[in-house]
Each structure stands twice: as C-alpha cells, then as structure tokens.
C-alpha cells in the first residue's frame with residue numbers, strides 16, 4: 001500500500017449517474033486487476049473505496065456510480081485537482097493461464113473487468129463477459145468491452161440485450177463456465193456461488209481503514225472471518241458464507 005497524491009486528468013459522464021475518472025501520478029504500487037484504491041474526499045472523514053478499472057505505472061482509471069454524498073461530490077471534481085489516495089489495496093484477481101474464463105459483472109461491478117479482460121487479451125485469450133444491469137442506461141463502455149471480450153449483455157427490464165439476469169443469460173447462451181470472475185450486487189454473487197463453484201467473487205463491504213487495521217469489513221468464510229480490504233475483496237466462490 002502507498003499513500004500518494006494523484007491529479008485528476010479527466011472526469012467524464014459516461015452514462016446516467018456513471019462517471020469515468022482518470023487520475024495521474026505514482027501508481028506503481030498497483031499490481032493486479034481487481035485491486036481497489038481508497039480516496040480521501042474533502043470534508044469527509046472516511047475514505048471511499050473504488051475498484052481499479054484500468055491502470056499503468058502512472059495512471060489509474062476509476063468508474064464510479066453516484067450513490068450518496070461522497071460520489072455526488074466527486075462529479076464536480078475538475079481536471080487539475082489533487083486527491084489524497086491510498087493505492088495498492090486488496091488482493092486482486094488471480095490470472096489463470098490455461099483457461100477461457102467467463103467474467104460476470106452486474107451494474108457498476110463492470111469496473112474491475114476492464115483491466116482483467118485486457119490482461120487475458122495480452123495472454124492471447126479472449127474471455128467471455130456476461131454483463132447485466134437494471135436497464136440500458138446502466139450499461140457502459142460497450143465498445144471497449146466488445147473489442148476485448150465475447151460480450152453477452154442482459155437487462156432486468158429487457159431494454160437491451162437478453163431480458164433477464166446474468167445467470168439466466170449464461171444458461172440461455174449455453175456458456176460453458178470453466179472458471180469465472182464476478183463482481184456486482186450481493187444477490188448476484190450469492191446466486192452465482194450457489195450455481196457455480198469454480199470461480200471467484202469480488203465483494204464490497206463498508207470500510208473503516210481500508211488496509212486491514214480495524215476489522216470493520218470482516219465477513220464470514222469457511223476458513224473463519226476474513227477482511228474484505230486485506231484478504232479480499234476477491235474470494236473463492238466456495239469459501240464465502242452468505
């Protein structure tokens with residue numbers, strides 16, 4: 001983990017209530033897809049954890065959805081503004097070299113899948129991606145995702161792609177799941193873990209410190225309590241107790 005000051009390069013609306021922000025500066029501590037960063041916001045005591053969407057040694061992209069006061073404030077941040085950020089947090093995804101993985105994202109859970117898909121493309125493997133959202137407006141960065149993955153889209157209201165949830169979409173398209181990586185709403189992850197054992201889940205939890213010191217983000221697993229910020233956010237699908 002490293003505490004760095006990053007400068008906002010851009011902060012753009014990509015769909016209703018969803019923004020893509022590029023931060024530049026020393027991001028050398030970010031090593032893996034699926035890690036997260038923890039951003040200090042002016043006038044807010046607790047930092048806001050946000051997944052790494054894409055990164056290099058000197059930049060990190062984040063994709064965030066407006067949820068409450070903190071993310072609302074972030075929408076007003078302008079290029080040139082500097083933010084105090086903890087980078088290199090969490091375990092990230094374990095890349096498996098001999099498989100064609102299926103990435104499964106629900107809503108803003110698409111964020112960590114961008115860099116993960118890039119990592120597989122670099123290995124010469126084109127992953128499947130099942131991407132579900134409530135409605136058409138909640139699906140973002142489709143052109144980028146089409147370049148990187150075999151993309152299957154679904155919406156709860158049927159306004160775009162398959163009408164139904166991610167699991168129905170997997171079944172309807174006969175997608176063979178060798179191994180899956182998932183990130184999204186709790187109920188989606190729970191259903192995936194029940195239906196498919198060979199994969200991993202990226203979880204969210206309310207966080208205090210964000211780096212393992214306060215135990216505030218502990219969850220129950222088959223191997224005892226684990227911290228989402230330190231042993232996670234990525235867990236084996238078989239070990240999470242819902």
Ligand SMILES: Cc1cc2nc3c(=O)[nH]c(=O)nc-3n(C[C@H](O)[C@H](O)[C@H](O)COP(=O)(O)OP(=O)(O)OC[C@H]3O[C@@H](n4cnc5c(N)ncnc54)[C@H](O)[C@@H]3O)c2cc1C
Nearest residue numbers: 046048049050051064065067068069070071111204205206
């Ligand atoms: C590991 C991790 C990765 C995440 N990645 C993303 C991402 O890529 N994009 C994105 O839009 N959101 C992501 N989230 C959720 C994001 O942290 C919350 O949406 C955000 O903190 C809400 O802040 P707020 O001030 O707008 O909301 P408020 O409700 O005003 O926040 C109040 C407090 O609750 C916490 N909180 C509220 N909702 C959540 C939540 N869902 N998860 C964790 N803490 C929460 C806030 O951090 C803050 O401390 C992630 C969360 C975690 C734990």
Ligand code: FES
Nearest residue numbers: 208210214215229
């Ligand atoms: S947030 Fe403090 S231990 Fe995870």
